[in-house]
Amino acid sequence: MSLLDFDKAPDAYAVMGNPIGHSKSPQIHAQFAAQTKQRLEYTAILVDRGGFAQAVGNFGANGGKGLNVTVPFKEEAWALADERSARAERAGAVNTLMLRDGGRVYGDNTDGVGLVRDLTLNHGAVLAGKRILVLGAGGAVRGVLAPLLAEAPCALFIANRTAEKAHALADLFADLGAVSGGGYERLGGQPYDVVINGTAASLAGELPPLPDGLLAEGAFCYDMMYGAAPTPFMQWATAQGAAQAVDGLGMLVEQAAESFTLWRGVRPETAPVIAKLRAQLNGA
Secondary structure, eight states: OOGGGGGSOOEEEEEEESSOTTOOHHHHHHHHHHHHTOOEEEEEEEOOTTOHHHHHHHHHHTTOOEEEEOTTOHHHHHHHOSEEOHHHHHHTOOSEEEEOGGGOEEEEOOHHHHHHHIIIIISOOOOTTOEEEEEOOSHHHHHHHHHHHHTOOSEEEEEOSSHHHHHHHHHHTGGGSSEEEEOGGGGTTOOEEEEEEOSSGGGGTOOOOOOTTOEEEEEEEEESOOOSSOOHHHHHHHHTTOSEEEOSHHHHHHHHHHHHHHHHSOOOOOHHHHHHHHHHHTTO
């Protein structure tokens, strides 16, 4: 390395969304960079609705290397990408962009792999051969179905208030495994080994309409939302006898680690980052 290399500006990355002030991504990626000795800067950018494509173009024109994309721009990011990974194609949404030479944009979706890594590696959940119930049929759920089905559960059921949306989503992924869908009224009488809440109900302090007796013995329950206190879904799961009830903080960090690995070619350790964020949430 020559002395002149130290004069180069650090590689630029960012997360784009609206709202964006709450994002923990800059903190997460700063920890990843320090840990792996990567020289980069990572910022959060508030983008006006209708201005996403221009914002990406401006960021790339100014030398930006990559972007994370959050609500409400993941579908726009999918459409903007010149090339997409197979998992992004399946998800119909992109949360990670690589800005390549010549203005080419590569899109990926790391949400599903982030969820599966958190479930299996951080919490020891077993998905193979299990009956999985996923609550919700929106973009968050669509983004994780292919990685979940790749774990070879014996069955996966999508439950949603609007049964038609659940049916349609199940049909999209039927070639990947035994997946079906329907309304919440279909849930009685069949116990599940793994229940994943992919709705935003917890953000409003609410709970999907779940019947008693939904959990099999030793059931694992996971809320894709997270907070300082157990979410309403986690509280319900504990009251129903779940062996484990955890939130989605680890998914946030794991999907970020997957993005970081795509950009930098080195995988950071997630456990210390999750622990630090958890301590901050708990006021430590």
